[in-house]
Amino acid sequence: MLRLIWLLLIILLVLVIVQIRAAAPPRTYLITVPHGACSDPIHRDCDRAAVAAADAVERTLEAVLTQTLDGNDKDFRIVRMNYTDTNVMRKMLDMNRTEARGSEWRRRVDAFIRGTPRLEWVIDVHSFPASAGGTFAGMNLVILDAGHGPRLDSQSEGMSTPRMTTARASKKNDILNIASKANRRAVLVEFAETLDQPGLERYAAEVVRGLDLSR
Numbered sequence: 001m002l003r004l005i006w007l008l009l010i011i012l013l014v015l016v017i018v019q020i021r022a023a024a025p026p027r028t029y030l031i032t033v034p035h036g037a038c039s040d041p042i043h044r045d046c047d048r049a050a051v052a053a054a055d056a057v058e059r060t061l062e063a064v065l066t067q068t069l070d071g072n073d074k075d076f077r078i079v080r081m082n083y084t085d086t087n088v089m090r091k092m093l094d095m096n097r098t099e100a101r102g103s104e105w106r107r108r109v110d111a112f113i114r115g116t117p118r119l120e121w122v123i124d125v126h127s128f129p130a131s132a133g134g135t136f137a138g139m140n141l142v143i144l145d146a147g148h149g150p151r152l153d154s155q156s157e158g159m160s161t162p163r164m165t166t167a168r169a170s171k172k173n174d175i176l177n178i179a180s181k182a183n184r185r186a187v188l189v190e191f192a193e194t195l196d197q198p199g200l201e202r203y204a205a206e207v208v209r210g211l212d213l214s215r
């Protein structure tokens, strides 16, 4: 009888372990595009290359994660949140600013950042026009506010690929703020709108290469 009880206990223990393993959430990566909704082909009212750049980042990240994660911990998911509402454009309400916190899109983004277990990275993707000056002049990739905590060390120190730089944003990026407060690693990347498709792919690879994907 005692032996039977032991056997049942062991079976129960095994079932509990199997259950816990199955319930472990996958590593999650969030890519946000707050300025991707374009309504006007002439006036600049959006980040014109941001969606294409985010696509390139997503493809590269997926390929790299598929290659590098292995064993019992290879499950991952990449979640994309593009802002798409052309009725409320950036000049009315900028989705990357504090004022937008109550909007439907931001409520979704913020809740996801705060509530998702194992959210490894938040990658906020933007683009800038050829006319952009200051830090952006002549650059193909600008990484803003890497000092929020996470940083792209390989770029900021190595600079092996030309026309990339890190800089401080002139205004606070609120998606990064939310991520920072929730103790999530986050980065804001700005791609030049002059880049062609191979250029976008190349610099997307630089972004992914700079992320610490190991933990």
Ligand SMILES: [Zn+2]
Pocket (backbone or CB within 6 Å): 035, 047, 125, 126, 127
């Ligand atoms: Zn932007």
